[in-house]
Amino acid sequence: MNTKESKKWGDGLVAALGGTKTKNDPNVEKGGPGSGHFGHAGRPGVVGGSVETGVQVGRGGSPEAEGHFKWAGKAQLKRKRGPNVNLSISTNKRRRKFEVHGAVDAKGKTKRGKAAIRVGNDTVELDHDELHDLRSKMRYVHMTNERDVKQIAGKDIVRGNSIDMEVGKKTISIPVNEESVREIDQAAHAAKKRGFSFTGESRRQIRGAYERMARGETPIQVVKDLGFSKAGKFAALRAYVDGPGRTRKALDKLIESKKGLLADSTMRALRSMGKKFHQVRSLAWKARKARSGTDSAANYLAAAAMWHKIERSGSRRRRK
Amino acid sequence: MEIPSELRGVVSPEQWKRLRINRLPKQYKDMVLDIVTDAFKGEDPDEVDPDDVEETIELVEDLVDDLLEESPKLDEDDLVAGEQASDAILEGMAEKK
Secondary structure, three states: OOHHHHHHHHHHHHHHOOOOOOOOOOOOOOOOOOOOOOOOOOOOOOOOOOEOOOOOEEOOOOHHHHOOOOOEEEEEEOOOOOOOEEEEEEOOOOOOOEEEEEEEOOOOOEEEEEEEEEEOOEEEEEEHHHHHHHHHHHHHHHHHHHHHHHHOOOOOOOOOOEEEEEEOOEEEEEEOOHHHHHHHHHHHHHHHHHOOOOOOOOHHHHHHHHHHHHOOOOHHHHHHHOOOOHHHHHHHHHHHHHOOOOOHHHHHHHHHOOEOOEOHHHHHHHHHHHHHHHHHHHHHHHHHHOOOHHHHHHHHHHHHHHHHHHHHOOOOOOOO | OOOOHHHEOOEOHHHHHHOOHHHOOHHHHHHHHHHHHHHHOOOOOOOOOHHHHHHHHHHHHHHHHHHOOOOOOOOHHHHHHHHHHHHHHHHHHHHHO
């Protein structure tokens, strides 16, 4: 990112948080649609419009003077229902795992239009507007880090800023880094397009299911045991079927590696299964394109079952 | 469902029954039937090794077990959510690679 662009980001946040110009930020512009600023002052009735004006924003000293970078500020996200969300942006070295996924109710069903942000064991639920607003702030803080690192390179710079988010009595500290910014970007993008539709499981849980499958557990049994949502099951099965190494060549090699271990008829069954795997997987892809979830899921399930059988056959017993 | 004529004498009626092809949904039925037929294509009933047949039947039986599990019925929202979650995982795996 160049310095000119970085400056725009900075200007945008000051406007977003309702702060005043400082001597470090001489050219503050108002954000808004088409302005190119993510940290905008809010669009009436649309995303970002929930930021309360008049909140305080300040810097904890000049980076050049102190030899490190500090950032502090407070903002509030007004909620339509429930307690308001207080945000403070501070320097924080903690980089705990940050996840955005669909909020779930007590029965484990995904709540439509709600996202859950989880840091460690703490979770906060946000709605559409709040997610977008948080996104603009996170992106700004992240870009500020990048910019200042470049500007005062060689000095003792404290990185790893965070946003503290307070909902009622609960406060969670959200690390602002490449990963968390990317994750919230994806979540906000999906929210905009689909009005929030996430799986009820975190990425880590789905990844865990994939890893169990990759270790040899039956894919169908894994998703069944874990009690995943329908979307979660789909995600885990798809990751297993479309994951790395699932090529025609690799499959043929895998099948031929069993030669001598299995009966000729079993080898023919495996080769036939290999062909079916590719057919079924392409049906799953086509169904995804046609937006038919049920057809796609059924075909991914069949493909996962076949790959698993091909991979595991002959591993339990060797032929005489 | 009757044993196909080309498999008679190779696969026993008990083994055929164990495959439960009749219970499979339509889209899987033909697929499994093809796999079994391909497996025993050209086998001579007089020379076939019963252990080999049993090994193959067990493999297909295992596959049928999985295919009999109910596949999730997804609406478009579920599909998008599932795609999004798996995209992120697949991207992560590709980067690691």
